[in-house]
Amino acid sequence: MEILKTMNLLKYYGKDENEVRALDGVNLSIMKGSFTAIVGTSGSGKSTLLHMLGGLDRPTSGSVIVDGKEIFRLKDEELTIFRRRKIGFIFQNYNLVPVLNVYENIVLPIELDGNKVDESYVNDIIKTLGLEKKLNSLPNNLSGGQQQRVAIARALASKPAIILADEPTGNLDSKTSMDVMGLLKVTSAKFKQTIVMITHNEEISQLADCIIRIEDGKIVGGEQACTR
């Protein structure tokens, strides 16, 4: 089943001579439950693509359909709410809320939505990611790997339709990177999550089910549609 689809996605920055085509007609389709890596060099447009997929930024033209909904038809406020329900983010720099402890960070999106936390589900995630002993710690007291595991837990907790990971291991050493990637893959499989990850690290990308290459804002290799 198709969970994410883009149609002729365009994003231009600047005007006239200064025009930069960050995305230049991207069509892709991601199936539910898959683990896709988007690979490209710095400046290839992969971050822009991820921002579009997550509804963080609006495209110049084209559309993104998540879980059957064309997200850029939504108003800002609706989009924010859609995002916290349907999309989980994992960032390179973790982006945890420094004033909240680990548990509070994990359940934050759920609570922002005004929903009751599914305790057993969240506890399952916490256990799988090995965070049981750190629940009351503040993010600044955790190592990079631990912080990223909290971010993964947070992304999973709200049972989103899709998880977007932006260079999730960019700030980690190679051993920790592999650990975190392993956990990401295991948990996503266990909780039947769809993951789209961008990276410039070939070795990391090999862990994905399929790889999409992007260059100068266009998809140049890999599969247009990633099926398992």
Next chain:
Amino acid sequence: MYKVRNQKVVRRLSFRSFTASRTRNMVAILAIALTTILFTTLFTVIISLNYTSQQQTMRMVGGYSHGGFKYLTFEQVEQLSKHPLVKEFGYSVMLAMPDKEPFTKRQVEMRYGTDTAAKMYFCNPTTGRMPREKKEIAMDTAVLDLLGVPYKVGEEITLPYTFEGKAVVDTFTLSGYWESDPVARASEVWLSKEYVLEKLDGYNPSLDNNMFGTWSLDIMFANSKHIEKSLQTIAQDNGYTIDDSSTDNFLDYGVNWAYTSTHYENGEQMKMTIALIAGLGFIIFVGYLIIYNIFGISVMNDMHFYGLLKTIGTTKRQIKRIIRYQGLMLSVIGIPIGLCFGYVLGNSFVKIMVSSLSNKTTYVTFNSWIFIGSSFFALLTVMISCSKPGKMAAKVSPIEAVRYSEGNQNSNKRMKKEKKGKHGARIYRMAIANVRRNKGKTTLVIVSLTLSLVLFNTIFSFTKGFSMDRLLDRFVISDYLLGSAKYFQANLRSDDDGVSESFIEEVESKGYTTRSGRIYQSNGIAQARFTQDELVEYCARWGGSEYVEYIKSLFASGDNEMFWYIDIYGLDDYPLEKMTLVEGDVSKIEDSDTKGIIQIVGEDDYGNPETETIIKNVGEKLIIHYVDELEYDADNNLIEKRSHDVEYTIVATMMMPNAMSTRSYGSPQFALPSNSYLKDAGNSTTMAYMLDIDDTKIKEMEEFISSYTKNVEKDMDYESKKYMEDEFSNYKNMFLLVGGGVTVVITIIGILNFVNTMITSIQTRKREFAVLQSIGMTGKQLRMMVMIEGLFYTGAALIVACIIGSIVNVVVLQSFESMLWFYQYEYSIVAIVALAPVFILLGVGLPAIVYKSMVRKSLVERMRTTD
């Protein structure tokens, strides 16, 4: 809309991020407290001044009851007081008003009254209690003084009075007393019910015009609105009327005019309201400048945090709410602090203001509206101030937020590479570029600082313009002016209100006098003939059309001329010299064949004659009708017994300084030389006595007269050059103190704003500075840069303040000259110039200190700090 239960998490987020920024909170709490101080001070001053003047009026009226009925029988009192509209009541009955020695100078009323009535009249004993036993009595200290009885409960008191035309002397025991009120017109003496009722048994009140033996009922309603209507309702519900005095069921009533709106006539209330609104608007603006800036800076610094919340899916509304909660939490701490300090400050301002405007007592009121109003407006200011930063935080797109750093928007404009030039210039340019990174913030700080400078300068130049010369010209015609206390209160009533000869003798016996002279004047003994046109024209100035109609009606019988009361003075040479000629020739007054008289016109605030008050032309005749003796007729009305007329010719129109006039207006005024006055008027009451003294003896004389009028002849008073000078500087100091107090608070706000901006701006650039240092900028250069930045703020404020201060000077202050006669405008920005070194030092010093505290951390440490 989504019905969500996310309040708790939003509150938690808000609270946690709140506790994380401690410096911001301290500054914000201080700012909110200061703003609240301003609000509370404003409310306290306005409400307390209002309350004080109401209390003053009540004391003058002699009671705080809302209103009441007079001339009742006891049965009526019982009947009326049962009405449901009556919330509280007291009643009393008067037995007598002793007027023989020693009570010739003080109105004393002997009454029985309930405890509530005594309280309502401000006459309840503070020591001891109201009389209970038959021969008990309670009175104020003024009456005890007159009787020569010591202030001690249990003293025997013998009281002479007249009842039913017979002299009575009775002895009582003092059961209680209270401090007499100098403002009150009469003193109450409370007797027991038993004593009074026994005396009144069989007495017919109509004997003395119902003065004695009738009951007064004083009433408090639920509130002071529609007092007259409520009285009417009570009367009607009991089958009486208060409208038609000719009917049998008429009740005489009274409304305490301390409560009525007449109190606020002449736009007083309007003025108060405008002052209040202007004050509120100004304070909101001042508070906004700083609170907005604090929140703005804090939001900008936390942009990353808000962006992050947004990527996770926090909605705009939720982010706005987070910031609003923070404002609320800061208010919860800041507002109560401000309320306490503001209340204290406001009350001391009121005391200063009341004591320099008049010598009245201040009434401190603990009116809950002061606190409700101040809290509301302080909170409103905080909410207004948070609203834009909240929107700013909410609007940030998650992408930008993640990368956001202050001033990135115009990064391309920033700091082009300086190709050549000296090294100082480059640092200077960097500093300017830094200041311009965030124009809004810079503007707010500069406006905030400018405001305090301009305000300070305005108050300073305003008080500096108070002209002692103009005051002395107007109010002081001689070194000393002696008169009775009533004369100086513009309350001349009878011949007894003149200067006592003993007072004049005592003062003269000092031997300091260089010149002196008497001003004779007598009340109500002289009338002059005027035509209808003359009177109508004259009276139109003092009264409205109703008054003119009334004057016309007096001529209805067809007479074209009639007698009208005038004020006539007799002047010694010295006072005569102080008069200013408007037209005519004064020397003719000495001609023996023409009986000359001087016509007096008023003097306006600027020393010009009020020509509208000229009633006759020079050369015209004036017939004055002097009443020599009065007597009572059978109906108890005063009538003339003996009188005579004298015909004069008006030889001159002259202007009389207000200081030597009767100090009241409304009657045509004329003056004669002393000798002819004494001969024609047959009255030798000296209204005022003017004297100049040896300049070296001013201090001794002041001490002597001041102590004499305080201790020996208490009903005498005086005005002196020195006293006026002191009064005036008091008045001036009041402006300086109150204005200065407000300015200090506003200056603190301005400086706090600057300090907060400087500290946050250096702290958030910690990393940037470290990077600059790592690429070769020296610590000295960096410090120089932040110092220039600081100087830019205070320097700009100084320059802008000079400009705006000048504009305010020219536009506002100059216009005061025509509104306040004692104000002499003079351009001045001295205050700003005087403060310049302080501001410059602050601008340079503060950044240097903040920078120093920052560099305590190592370069590497600073470079590592993210966020």
